[in-house]
Structure formats: C-alpha cells, structure tokens
Amino acid sequence: MHEASLVQGLLSLVLETVRDHNEAHPDDQVERITDIVCDMGLLSCVEPQTLSGCMELLAEGTPAEGARLTLRTSPLPCTCSRCGAAFELTRRHFACPVCGGDELNFSGGHGLTLQSISVASSPMQAGEEEHARTH
Numbered sequence: 001m002h003e004a005s006l007v008q009g010l011l012s013l014v015l016e017t018v019r020d021h022n023e024a025h026p027d028d029q030v031e032r033i034t035d036i037v038c039d040m041g042l043l044s045c046v047e048p049q050t051l052s053g054c055m056e057l058l059a060e061g062t063p064a065e066g067a068r069l070t071l072r073t074s075p076l077p078c079t080c081s082r083c084g085a086a087f088e089l090t091r092r093h094f095a096c097p098v099c100g101g102d103e104l105n106f107s108g109g110h111g112l113t114l115q116s117i118s119v120a121s122s123p124m125q126a127g128e129e130e131h132a133r134t135h
Contacts, residue, residue: 004058007051017117018119030119030120033117037072038071039073042090044110078105081103081105
C-alpha cells in the first residue's frame, strides 16, 4: 500500500509549509489546514479512497486533522503513432479518438502534485501581540 507513504510525504510538505508560514508571520498564525487539493496523474496507480483514508489516519493530532482532501485527475497528453493526432486522455481508455488506434505515445501521468492548501488563521489580538514580542 504505497498510498500511506504518499500521504506521509504530502503531510510532511503541507505541515512544513504551515510551520514556515507561522515562523515568518507571528501575527497571522495558521491554526489548522482545512483543504488540500492535489492533481493525480492518470497513470498514478493511486486508489483515491485509500489515499483519503490514509490522510484521515495520519493527519490525526496535526493541524491537518479533519482537512478535506480533493483529488483531481490530470489529463494525459498523448500522440497517436498511427495517425499523428494529438489529444488528452481523461480516463483510462487508451485509444485514439480520431482513428481508434491503440499505439499511443505519452509521457508523465504518474505523479501526485500538491496544488493548494486552504487554512484557518488566527490573527493575534493587540494584547497577545505585545505579549508575544516580549516573551
């Protein structure tokens, strides 16, 4: 189940980003991550339900606990060797839409790419800001 290791890497990246933000912006602290959006290659061999389940389990006790994971499938750019047509596949039906040929050339399509995160911030009140500066 490689989904668990993918989620570990994804969570590490997201949590590091939040940590970096919080260090750079002490007056605008991120309390939690609400949404994580990723693009998934058509050939990624990732089971979305398993990935979501791993995210739910591994995010427990972190700022990402309860975050919604949105997985979008990225189109796969292809060229037909038979007729030369260029097109994008959006589902795993590997046939040229022009000639029906199955001799397709493509590259990529295997990745999982973090596109965005949404967060809930907690701006400090005036008194808290003064306290944070002095301690």
